[in-house]
Amino acid sequence: MLKPHRHHPLWFAFIVHRLSGVCLALFLPAHFYVLGLALNNGESLDRFLHWTEHPLLRWVEFGLVFCLAVHMFGGVRLLALEFMPWSPKQKTFAALAAALSLLVACLFLLRAT
Amino acid sequence: MARRLGLHQEVLQVNVWRGNASGGKHCHYEVPSLESQTILDVVTWIQRNLDPKLSYRFACRVGMCGTCAMMVNGKPRWTCRTHVRKVLDNNTLTIEPLRNLPVIKDLACDMSEFFDKWDRAQGRFHPSKTRSDDVVRIPPTSVHRTQVDAAIECINCAICYAACDVVQWNPDYLGPAALNRAWTLVNDVRDNNQTVRLRAVSSDAGCHNCHSHQSCTTYCPNEINPTASIAGLKRATAKATLSGKI
Numbered sequence: 001m002l003k004p005h006r007h008h009p010l011w012f013a014f015i016v017h018r019l020s021g022v023c024l025a026l027f028l029p030a031h032f033y034v035l036g037l038a039l040n041n042g043e044s045l046d047r048f049l050h051w052t053e054h055p056l057l058r059w060v061e062f063g064l065v066f067c068l069a070v071h072m073f074g075g076v077r078l079l080a081l082e083f084m085p086w087s088p089k090q091k092t093f094a095a096l097a098a099a100l101s102l103l104v105a106c107l108f109l110l111r112a113t
Numbered sequence: 114m115a116r117r118l119g120l121h122q123e124v125l126q127v128n129v130w131r132g133n134a135s136g137g138k139h140c141h142y143e144v145p146s147l148e149s150q151t152i153l154d155v156v157t158w159i160q161r162n163l164d165p166k167l168s169y170r171f172a173c174r175v176g177m178c179g180t181c182a183m184m185v186n187g188k189p190r191w192t193c194r195t196h197v198r199k200v201l202d203n204n205t206l207t208i209e210p211l212r213n214l215p216v217i218k219d220l221a222c223d224m225s226e227f228f229d230k231w232d233r234a235q236g237r238f239h240p241s242k243t244r245s246d247d248v249v250r251i252p253p254t255s256v257h258r259t260q261v262d263a264a265i266e267c268i269n270c271a272i273c274y275a276a277c278d279v280v281q282w283n284p285d286y287l288g289p290a291a292l293n294r295a296w297t298l299v300n301d302v303r304d305n306n307q308t309v310r311l312r313a314v315s316s317d318a319g320c321h322n323c324h325s326h327q328s329c330t331t332y333c334p335n336e337i338n339p340t341a342s343i344a345g346l347k348r349a350t351a352k353a354t355l356s357g358k359i
């Protein structure tokens with residue numbers, strides 16, 4: 001996959017955007033299923049919530065929050081790229097999106113632990 | 114082979130892809146290292162000294178004609194202006210035909226599809242005036258003109274086309290060079306084929322396929338930014354769709 005012509009920051013930004021999108025798409029059905037439990041099966045929901053208190057799950061959530069943030073900030077960068085006058089600072093914006101997402105995910109982890 | 118190069122001559126290890134449309138393999142050569150040597154010099158040295166059957170293409174040798182592009186250590190380059198010392202990896206060069214184009218023989222690709230796509234993207238100029246009309250005066254500072262200052266410098270080398278993954282994934286995709294060309298014409302106030310062109314570039318194979326990952330821009334040797342041109346086309350086609358023009 002990492003053929004030499006793909007070794008540049010904006011290609012990495014592209015693949016991170018895609019992979020985070022795939023992760024979110026996989027996560028969403030599970031998310032809605034759990035929300036559904038809240039409506040019609042309180043007991044299972046409680047059991048599930050108890051299970052999510054496992055420390056390892058914090059890291060999974062960290063990953064999810066990172067995916068969500070990086071997909072959102074990356075998406076904003078792409079929308080700006082396509083709908084606003086061109087800016088030559090795309091690499092800076094991509095790095096900023098990654099840094100901001102990491103910050104958001106870290107803050108989430110600190111709060112959750 | 115090494116014997117012919119003399120005792121103290123530094124030697125480059127060069128792998129060149131040899132073959133044709135039905136397949137091929139890398140052949141290994143040893144080439145003397147020289148001051149200010151370009152990749153095209155290396156290929157030419159091999160052809161003149163080791164293997165006269167090696168096929169490749171070039172014309173101007175000064176970065177004007179756009180015929181000499183090849184993959185060098187996995188990246189598309191204009192070989193006549195790429196210095197060996199800039200791309201040498203562990204004293205080794207791997208030279209292959211451009212990606213995304215059918216091979217004719219060795220390093221020479223068939224560019225027909227690449228140029229057909231310029232046509233499909235409505236890359237021809239359609240004049241709105243005749244020769245008896247006055248010349249249209251376009252101020253060099255006008256918005257339309259400055260938007261395409263860089264884009265009109267394209268030398269048709271297909272380096273961006275070889276760098277583009279969407280071309281690989283969707284062989285019908287018009288590609289960065291053809292769309293960049295269309296963008297220069299969208300900004301040409303003398304052209305009267307705009308609706309047809311906007312329709313062509315917003316087709317299934319058009320600008321909306323672009324993932325904006327800027328590989329085209331990263332490798333374009335003339336510092337053209339096809340991604341920006343394609344973004345311009347996306348805006349122009351979105352506007353034309355909303356206003357019911359296409």
Ligand code: SF4
Binds near residue numbers: 324343
């Ligand atoms: S930005 Fe668009 S045209 Fe350029 S390499 Fe990526 S997909 Fe291809």
Ligand code: SF4
Binds near residue numbers: 266272289332337
């Ligand atoms: S846009 Fe650049 S890389 Fe693409 S064909 Fe033109 S000069 Fe070559």
Ligand code: FES
Binds near residue numbers: 175192
């Ligand atoms: S030989 Fe003309 S651009 Fe390289």
